[in-house]
Amino acid sequence: MALRLPRIGTSQVAALILVLLANWMVSPQFFDFHIRDGRVFGSVIDVLNRGAPVALLSIGMVLVIAMRGIDLSVGAVMAICGAIAASLADSHTLPVVLAAALGAGLLCGLWNGLLVAVLGIQPIVATLILMVAGRGIAQLITEGRIVTFSSPDLAFLGGSGSVLGLPTPVVLTFGMLALTLLIVRGTALGLMIEATGGNPRASALAGIGTKLITVAVYMWSGLCAALAGIVAAADILGADANNAGLWLELDAILAVVIGGTSLFGGRFSVVLAVVGALIIQAMNTGILLSGFPPETNLVVKAVVVLAVLLAQSPRVAGHFAGLGVLLNRSRS
Amino acid sequence: MNFKALLLATAFSGALVSAGVHAADLTIGFSQIGSESGWRAAETTVSKAEAKKRNINFKIADAQQKQENQIKAIRSFIAQGVDAIFLAPVVSTGWDSVLKEAKEANIPVVLLDRDIDPSGKDLYLTAVTSDSVHEGRVAGEWLVKTVGAKPCNVVELQGTVGASVAANRKKGFEEGIASAPNVKIVRSQTGDFTRAKGKEVMESFIKAEGGGKNICAVYAHNDDMMVGAIQAMKEAGLKPGSDVLTVSIDAVPDIFKAMAAGEANTTVELTPNMAGPAFDAIIAYKAKGTVPPKWIQTESKLYTAADNPQAIYDSKKGLGY
DSSP: OOOOOSOOOOHHHHHHHHHHHHHHOOOOOTTTTEEETTTTHHHHHHHHHHHHHHHHHHHHHHHHHHHHOOOHHHHHHHHHHHHHHHHHHHHHHHHHHHHHHHHHHHHHHHHHIIIIIIIIIOHHHHHHHHHHHHHHHHHHTTTOOEOOOHHHHTTTTHHHOEETTHHHHHHHHHHHHHHHHHHHSSSHHHHHHHHHHHHHHHHHHHHHHHHHHHHHHHHHHHHHHHHHHHHHHHHTTEEETTTTTTHHHHHHHHHHHTTTTHHHHSOOHHHHHHHHOOOOOOOHHHHHHHOOOOOGGHHHHHHHHHHHHHHHHHHHHHHHHHHHHHHHHHHH | HHHHHHHHHHHHHHOOOOOOOOTTTOOOEEEEEEEESSSHHHHHHHHHHHHTTTTTTTEEEOTOOHHHHHHHHHHHHHHHHHSEEHHHHHHHOOOHHHHHHHHHHOOOEEEEESSOOOGGGGGSSSSEEEEEHHHHHHHHHHHHHHTTSSSSEEEEOSSSSTTTTHHHHHHHHHHHHHHHHTEEEEOOOOOOHHEEEHHHHHHHHHTTTTTGGGOOEEOOOHHHHHHHHHHHHHTTTTOOOBEEEEEEEEOHHHHHHHHHSSSOOOEEOOOOHHHHHHHHHHHHHHOOOOOOOOEEOOOEEEEEEEOOOOHHHHHGGGTOO
């Protein structure tokens, strides 16, 4: 049951620290904390809280990508599950609401998994179907309007609720991270996922139930997306089917890639995917605090992402090493 | 043959109107964009109600946000020989050929809510739209009047970057507060017209402006962002509506709920009733040949807590927002 530590990750953690320091430079109160109503407030908490949905998505996404798959439907699944949760919140108890929303997420994952594993459809196409149709399903559930609710039980799961002083979404994310780590690293499952991603045929011949694992991984991704959808709906006390989770699948994929997991499958790190999600959110929060005009948001984001990815590229690292050698030579 | 039939129909309906029966035989087709937002859904609901009020046979085609569907719908309306076509264009270009077909069939076209590319000006009868610069100006002038001579730092939640509505509402607000040097926009960021982003951006604004103590008012380009911002302020221990003034645009039901609870101050209405004035223009045009002005501007009404927000909420919430 030994939990393995992430094998690499220096560049990701360094990037996160650099982005946080940059935030501190543009906004000196960035690391300030204060406690109100038994809850910690501060920009760092905002980063964790606002980053929770993408972090949750990336926990599921990293497993899918490790299997050489991709799940484009997570944003739409968020919208579906948020819509279900918000529609039921005022008329049903919290366990029923959660069961319905999480169940819907698992069902969406099952659909994706069956398309990919049983019918053999390319993952990008298979999940594209639900990405497009899913938002429509969510709009059907909400009838195209923003469904609001006033249930304090569900609202507790959003940014306004807190557990041990931390916003509930942060606690849920860490809980999900711990659970996922326990399942994939505490057992041989992680190894089987990496093997399937590396070479599905060889893995099948070696006796790994690749189809079952594929379906299970897509279902886990659906579950993570459902949780993210519940958090997003609980946060704004309503479900906005048109906008909830919109384009977040791309942020989740980016988080996984920043976390060093290859899109060609194989080796993966769940922790670093979450670090990737936090880098993205730290950047977003920093831009909001900086007072830059909004037209520059995407440019700033693109430059930082490029820098983080370049720092991970072995070739660029090689060049820097070469530069170091040159410098040493000129010095001697 | 078409032309004669139309002339006959026109004369007939004209006779009916002059006889005091309101346009009973008018058939009007409406190519609606789809249901992209709550406002759009409300516009559809209100259009149907307005048509019923005037006894007009009203056909709505939902284009699901696609121009080709709208073009198909217009062609089918032309084939059915409707008396007029309403169009809420999803994009501003690419309408020339289909509008020419309508013109050749002598069917007047009225644009609702959005305008099209200037090259098509002679291809439609009139456009019923709101002036989004004016909406921003109304919001700004209200704030200037309310704060008086006190210094006031405003934070602005912009709509989606690049959206013309966002640019216009920003411009109008700046014009509205131009006369008052004590009212200043200190921070401005995009909240993408959504609640979630509105809340996130407001949280950062509060942190960046000394826990919100330096913020005197919030201006949001739409009510949804303001609903999110109000939640952010409440969670940070501020009192929106009293500590921090709020002014936003659209007049969706939920902002009236906040207003009734004393958490929002004012909203400027983007009326969902674009079809009403359009129906009146068409009836007058068919009956007496009165050519309406090229642009019919809808009213940008300002609502405050004094306007019985609870009653407005109750009347608006059934419209499909």
